Amino acid sequence: MGDRVLVFDTTLRDGEQSPGGTMNTVEKIEVARQLARMGVDIMEAGFPAASPGDLDAVRTIAKEIKGVVIAGLARTNPGDIDAAWEAVQHAESPRIHTFVATSPVHMEHKLRKSPDEVVEIARAAVRRCKGYLSDIEFSAEDATRSDWDFLCRIFAAAIEEGATTLNVPDTVGYTTPAEFARLIQYLKENTPGIENVVISVHCHNDLGMATANTLAAVEAGARQVEVTINGIGERAGNTALEEVVMALRTRRDFYGDVDTRVNATELVPASKLITRVTDFQVQPNKAIVGANAFAHEAGIHQDGMLKNRDTYEIMTPQSVGWASTQLIMGKHSGRAGFRSKLNDLGYDIDAERSQTLYQRFIELTDRKKHVTDADIVAIVEDNLRKGEAQPFRVIDWRAHSSADGGAEAAVMVDAHGVEHEATGKGNGQIEALFSAIDSVTGIENTLERFSVDAVSPGEDAQGSVTVRISVGGNVFSGRGVATDIIEASVHAYVVALNRAAVAATTPERAKGAV
Ligand code: KIV
Ligand code: ZN
Numbered sequence: 001m002g003d004r005v006l007v008f009d010t011t012l013r014d015g016e017q018s019p020g021g022t023m024n025t026v027e028k029i030e031v032a033r034q035l036a037r038m039g040v041d042i043m044e045a046g047f048p049a050a051s052p053g054d055l056d057a058v059r060t061i062a063k064e065i066k067g068v069v070i071a072g073l074a075r076t077n078p079g080d081i082d083a084a085w086e087a088v089q090h091a092e093s094p095r096i097h098t099f100v101a102t103s104p105v106h107m108e109h110k111l112r113k114s115p116d117e118v119v120e121i122a123r124a125a126v127r128r129c130k131g132y133l134s135d136i137e138f139s140a141e142d143a144t145r146s147d148w149d150f151l152c153r154i155f156a157a158a159i160e161e162g163a164t165t166l167n168v169p170d171t172v173g174y175t176t177p178a179e180f181a182r183l184i185q186y187l188k189e190n191t192p193g194i195e196n197v198v199i200s201v202h203c204h205n206d207l208g209m210a211t212a213n214t215l216a217a218v219e220a221g222a223r224q225v226e227v228t229i230n231g232i233g234e235r236a237g238n239t240a241l242e243e244v245v246m247a248l249r250t251r252r253d254f255y256g257d258v259d260t261r262v263n264a265t266e267l268v269p270a271s272k273l274i275t276r277v278t279d280f281q282v283q284p285n286k287a288i289v290g291a292n293a294f295a296h297e298a299g300i301h302q303d304g305m306l307k308n309r310d311t312y313e314i315m316t317p318q319s320v321g322w323a324s325t326q327l328i329m330g331k332h333s334g335r336a337g338f339r340s341k342l343n344d345l346g347y348d349i350d351a352e353r354s355q356t357l358y359q360r361f362i363e364l365t366d367r368k369k370h371v372t373d374a375d376i377v378a379i380v381e382d383n384l385r386k387g388e389a390q391p392f393r394v395i396d397w398r399a400h401s402s403a404d405g406g407a408e409a410a411v412m413v414d415a416h417g418v419e420h421e422a423t424g425k426g427n428g429q430i431e432a433l434f435s436a437i438d439s440v441t442g443i444e445n446t447l448e449r450f451s452v453d454a455v456s457p458g459e460d461a462q463g464s465v466t467v468r469i470s471v472g473g474n475v476f477s478g479r480g481v482a483t484d485i486i487e488a489s490v491h492a493y494v495v496a497l498n499r500a501a502v503a504a505t506t507p508e509r510a511k512g513a514v
Helices: 011-015 025-038 050-065 077-087 104-111 117-128 148-161 175-191 212-220 241-251 264-278 299-307 335-344 350-369 374-384 429-441 485-505 507-512
Strands: 005-010 042-047 069-074 093-100 136-141 165-172 198-203 225-227 390-400 407-415 418-426 446-453 463-471 474-482
Touching: 005 198, 005 241, 005 507, 011 025, 011 264, 025 042, 042 050, 050 069, 050 077, 050 198, 069 407, 077 093, 077 390, 093 165, 104 117, 117 148, 117 374, 117 474, 136 299, 136 390, 148 165, 148 175, 165 212, 165 507, 175 198, 175 212, 198 212, 212 241, 225 241, 225 390, 241 264, 299 335, 335 350, 335 374, 335 418, 335 429, 350 374, 374 446, 374 474, 390 418, 390 429, 390 485, 407 429, 429 485, 429 507, 446 485, 463 485, 474 485
Parallel strands: 005 042, 005 225, 042 069, 069 093, 093 136, 136 165, 165 198, 198 225
Antiparallel strands: 390 407, 407 418, 446 463, 463 474
């Protein structure tokens, strides 16, 4: 067997069988185009006998999508096989995939047939397919709970009738890597004619081992893998295409030249497309395509990544279609990661200021789960403004309001190095606070503008408040940022007052105001 592993994508058939994962024909065609762009070898476009809509979707894909084998699934009955042919016959390279159950539990309770009868059913089905086309896949459903010698017998019969691919499904996700590899080896050694066909594997993820089982089978000689994007599929899903493709590619040292022809940079776009059309969200820690697959938050990891990405990344995010690595800014981020983030955001900040900013950032992470770039920009901008002279500094404040609309506030303000306490009243907490602050600063002013913006999304967003006051004909503005709008307002107001106070002692500055 060669080194090429054929990728048989069944997102549109087994993936679509996930409860709630139904796609309409337009969505299926969009997915089919993406699969073709990505370079899968075979796409199972659907189960034509399932409904007229399914037949129509498979037929449309067969007519439109070129450069890929288009397969239609069929049980072994003539009606299914005829419907599959009707749907795939227009494809550049059509395939019929027919299957029958081979495990004792399925044969006895579901099919109510003896093993001998099942072999005959398989023979007749493959023969019927052969009347239509030459690319025929035969699957022994529930193979991993079937008798191994019976599998060899039914596969040999399928080969005799003309099957070109033999699929070994782990229908209920029951096998283990070592056992599955032994089964593939056993089939290779005991099925007459198997050397002339492709051995395929189709794993489900009920025990979380679908990818491991698939890779073990590849090591044992399987050369077709049946997979779905994001691992969607019946129950716990199917083997994830992206995991198998990247495992083979990333561990070339182990798998040698055994590889697929998939263009891995299309993996993330494909994943996003499937999320959009099925509405199944990908878990953030999902390998390759999860939002956190290339995100580093821990300080030690960020530091390592900045020194050499090989420390914590075994593949690049770009190689699978992500734009870049993400250094997530959270409470576990260290100083090195934080400084690098400042650089990325375009700030050239000295070590001392960076240290102050880092403290403020860590305080914010206690209050806010996701600290965004916008939050960091807000912290920096706020701090840079603090480089200005500050005749007044609010040390503490309290405010409350009642249902009648009245509010009271108390502040402690450092004015020119002396601490003052003051109270104020107003129609709301902000007016009461501003009034209390005014009674300390003594700066008569008119509030020209007061605006609030959310700096980042979410309930714990930082609020940015801009205040504009006019003092003696000059206008001064201030901006404050905090998760609490009232606190941001106090900061903004004091910045504006400080600017007014400084301008009063340096009249040149008052002309331009701020
Ligand atoms: O899981 C399974 O056994 C299947 C077959 C139809 C191949 O999906
Ligand atoms: Zn399946």
